[in-house]
Amino acid sequence: MICATYSDFVYWVEMQKRDYNAGKLAQGKINLLNDLNFDWTPDPVATWQDMYEQLSQYYDRFESTLINTRINEELGMWTNELRILYSKGNLDPTWVAKLNHLEFDWKAEDVNMNAMFDRLVAYKKKHGTVAVPYACPDDPPISNWIKRNRRD
Structure with missing residues (x-):
């Protein structure tokens, strides 16, 4: 899998689970995913809400959504993925609203x-x-960053 599409895939999987749990996923899609033994359980590591709560706590402490990856690498990577999805127009509008409530910095290029x-x-x-x-080295976020900078 190419790293540039990895965040889109993760987002798509999360949306299928969210829609399924909300009763909004079409039965045909459910059947197709069940044929693949799709795991409908939420990600046990961290759900979107878990990460949002971590971000909210970080914001309360530092008055910023620009995450210092030395303080919290996972949260920093997550916020970078949010920015990528947002820039592509692929971020759930309810999530955008919640993030805007925290004055989320959508343009964090300098930091x-x-x-x-x-x-x-x-x-x-x-x-x-x-x-x-270009594709999937040991550190996919650095690969994505290099790709974006090669284009500029």
Whole structure:
């Protein structure tokens, strides 16, 4: 799977589960997914609401939604994924409204630049190069960041 579509896939899976649990998913789709032994249970690691609550606590403490990945790497990566989905128009409007309630910073390029640069330095340490492959290296967020910057 290509990293550029990974966040879209994760989002799509979450939407299927959400619609199914809300009784809004068409029976034909349910049948197709059941044929694949689709797991309808929410992600046990962290649901969207769990991550939102972490973000809300971070916001209360630091008065910002720009996550320092040294403080919370998982939350920083999650907020970066939200920005990517939002920029593509693929983020649930109810989620956008909740995030806007926290004054979510949709344009975090400067702060993210520093965080991603740190990741690039770590990548170079590990691999001896900053030539990050286009698709799915050890660190998909750095791959996505490099791809976006190659286009600019």
